[in-house]
Amino acid sequence: MAQVIIPPPFGASDSGGSPALTEMPDSVLFICNFNAVRSPxxxxxxxxxxxxxxxxxxxxxxxxxxxxxxxxxxxxxEIGLDISQHKPKKFEELMDSSYDLVVTLSPEAQHKAIDLTRTLDCQVEYWPTLDPTAVTGNRENIMSAFRQTRDMITERIKKRFNIDYFPMV
Known part of the structure; x- marks a missing residue:
């Protein structure tokens, strides 16, 4: 059965020292609505x-x-990462269905993950993340929203996986 964890709000500290938030998974699946922005x-x-x-x-x-x-x-x-070859996919297209950690980035994804992981032995975490596609305006306003989302996800990843500033290889 999946263990559901909702981390403290972004920027808040986890004063309880929850060990579940510091365990390093071997595999992680990120879920959002369309697999075109946040999860890629x-x-x-x-x-x-x-x-x-x-x-x-x-x-x-x-x-x-x-x-x-x-x-x-x-x-x-802008930060040197190329996701231009990413092809959005649905659950039916996953090559694997066993992940140690499932991270949901939207309320809809959270509901779907809970339904799908009821019988799986994995941890589910909900990281509420801004949907930048909802922002309107000129190109710079839209780019700013996408940067904010990217930076929010970056900080969550660094915190969750205990990363300082340099990539692990």
Whole structure:
């Protein structure tokens, strides 16, 4: 049965010293709504910071496009990470179904993960993450929202996987 953990709000400290939040998983699955923005960013950042120490994958509740969002590609490129070859996928397209950790990045993804992991032995964590596709305005406003999402995910990954500043290889 899945263990559900909701970490403290972003920026808050975990004063309880919960050991479940510091265990290093062998594999992690990131889930968002369409697997075109938040979860591909999280997958790419985890691969960058954790190298081969953690297998990272991502999926969406739905996958309507055949490529990552262009703004997501652009803000990841700003930090030297290329997600341009990412192909959004749904649960049915996953190569593996056993993950040590499932991280959900939206309320819809959290509900889906709870349903799917009822009989699995894995940990589920909910990381509420801004959906930058909801932001309107000029290109700079939109890019700013995507950067904010990228940076929020980066900080969560660094904290969750005990990473200082340099990638592990």
């Amino acid at each position: 960013m999280a997958e790419g950042l985890t691969k960058f910071y954790c190298g081969h120490k953690i297998y990272a994958d991502s999926v969406g509740i739905r996958a309507e496009d055949d490529h990552a969002n262009p703004f997501a590609i652009a803000v990841m490129d």
